[in-house]
Amino acid sequence: MVFQTTARCENNSEADSSRSDAYRCFLNQNEPNGSNLADPCFSDPFGGSDLLCFQSPTNLSAVEVQPTTPVAVAASSPSAPPWALKLTNRQLCVYLTGATAALGSERLNYGCQDGDVYGIPDRSQPLWRVSYQAKGSSQLITVGVAISYT
Numbered sequence: 001m002v003f004q005t006t007a008r009c010e011n012n013s014e015a016d017s018s019r020s021d022a023y024r025c026f027l028n029q030n031e032p033n034g035s036n037l038a039d040p041c042f043s044d045p046f047g048g049s050d051l052l053c054f055q056s057p058t059n060l061s062a063v064e065v066q067p068t069t070p071v072a073v074a075a076s077s078p079s080a081p082p083w084a085l086k087l088t089n090r091q092l093c094v095y096l097t098g099a100t101a102a103l104g105s106e107r108l109n110y111g112c113q114d115g116d117v118y119g120i121p122d123r124s125q126p127l128w129r130v131s132y133q134a135k136g137s138s139q140l141i142t143v144g145v146a147i148s149y150t
Contacts, residue, residue, distance in 0.1 A: 002062050003061075003063045003064070004064045004066075005027050005029050005064075005065060006066045007025035007028055007038065007067060007068065008025070008026045008067070008068050009024065009025040009041065009051065009065065009069075009071050010023060010024045011023060011072045013040040013041070013083075014039055014098075015083050015097050017080040018076060018078055018082060018083070019040070019083075020073050020076035021042055021045075021073070022040040022042055022083075023041045023042075024037070024038075024041070025038045025039065025053060025063075025065050027063070038053035039053070039097055040053065041063070041065055043071070049066065050064055051064070051065045051071070052064055053065055055094070056084055056092060057149040081109060081120045083149050084148075085110060085130065085145050085148055085149070086145070086147035086149070087117075087143045087144065087145060088144035088146050089132070091112040091113055091132070091143075092112065092113060093110035093111065093117050093130075094112075095110055096108060096109060103133070103140065106118035106131060107119065110130075112132070114135050115132055115134040115135050116132070116133050117130045117132055117133075118130075118140060121145055127145070128145035128148065129142050129143065129144055
């Protein structure tokens with residue numbers, strides 16, 4: 001299902017700043033879930049002017065946005081946190097934009113179906129690791145990252 005609207009889009013996504021083709025759009029009408037913010041929105045790889053915005057990399061429902069002004073290629077940051085993570089405990093976790101909670105010095109960065117991820121992935125090993133807290137638990141555990149979506 002695709003919802004279509006126009007929007008004012010910024011040339012940098014907060015949800016996926018690792019990609020130069022990702023944008024943050026302020027929609028001129030609310031999408032079906034009630035939000036007027038779509039992030040990330042991706043440019044058409046075939047050169048079209050519309051952007052497609054997704055809530056997660058595994059949800060094919062999209063918002064098709066026609067920017068009200070031209071968008072420029074964004075600066076990318078390959079070391080930026082990925083948009084989403086699939087953990088080895090099968091949790092799909094999506095990067096949270098805006099203000100969130102903190103646990104000690106670690107920001108709540110990812111919301112998952114059954115928990116949260118604090119901090120950024122530890123990329124020092126071939127299998128990345130994150131600090132995961134299951135819903136209802138006060139414990140942080142280390143969990144591997146099976147897939148990184150950028």
